[in-house]
Amino acid sequence: MIHAPIIQVEQTPNPDALRLLPGVSLLKGPPVEIAPGDAAAQAPLAAALLAIDGIDRIMIGPDFVTAVRRSAEFPWAALKPQLLAELADFLFSGEPALPASLLPAPPPPAEGGLVAQQIVEVIERYVRPMLARDGGEATLLRFDAETGIAYVRMGGACGGCPSGRTTLKQGIEQAIKRYVPEVTRVESALEEPEPGGDPRARVRSWIAARWPRFNPAAARSSSS
Template sequence: MFIQTEATPNPEVLKFLPGREVMGEGSRDFRDADDASASPLAAEIFAIPGVTRVFFGPDFITVGKLPGRDWAHVKAPILAAIMDHFTSGVALFAGDGEAVGHDEGAYEGETAQIVAEIKDLLDTRIRPAVAQDGGDILFSRFDAATGVVWLNMRGACSGCPSSTATLRAGVENMLKHYVPEVTRVEQTL
């Protein structure tokens, strides 16, 4: 098994491509070792000193590390954990391992149509581009009174120094262009 790695815009996050499906549909973000208990692979990666975050995408895994740690010391054990997992045949999740998607909050009438347009743009134009950098971006909520869209940035995008620029220059401009009811985009934490 050959696992490729790619740098991401976030210097503390590296993208691992195992050459096979990881999640298939959706994604899953593990913010700490307690979250990782749902996945044997995520738990194994969190056991590596210096690892701070693990994210499963459709066909990639992104791993965050502490700023003081050098990738030269962290990368090899992560590669070994990924290889061991995929060659062992162990399930990716133990128990409830559902992928996480957009928030499905209840919206009615015209607001429901606006939210559907926002989600469609995210799914067709924005999420594929963000996934190339090892992350994901999900709809959280829309405030029809103010026109503010709240989005959740995950994986390599979470905590990335350029995430604010991505939201403002890319995502906000596109949403405002195609959905005039959108006035601003904010990031949920």
């Protein structure tokens, strides 16, 4: 007799994200965030979940799946049964959550030399397990040795979460600064100016990184 899988559902600090716990191992290695159009979206589990109207992206972790909806216009009361049904069907199939051929290539080493390597180790050992409990993830993009700022990209339930700033400052930053004294501050990668962008925006961001009370919006309006 085949028993139906027991899938636990947990709310996350992000009202637009839900964490599903199937009680089995899904993936070896760090969580993988998947959006429509990604190569990994071709995997059966990802394809089924992303096909649900209202689901924006998912993240598959070692023993959990985080589903992120597009907005509150798609109530969880309607999405949750569909997510559970698709995940249960996948568990019965016996297929891998992410075939090796669809696993994304590992990201390039974060910029910042030895200090960046130390930050990555702290994230893997202390930060990642903490965020995984809420269906989230964090990745170091680079460390700026001149300013001591580590730029981190947050994903899963942490991406777009209303309490993401609190998690970044009270969770991630404190953990990294405790073990890597060279780090003065941790900021979201979204706050880092993109190379080749508006040079005025880069200058404003550079100033804001050093003087937090600086208001880029006010500077833009006064210069126009």
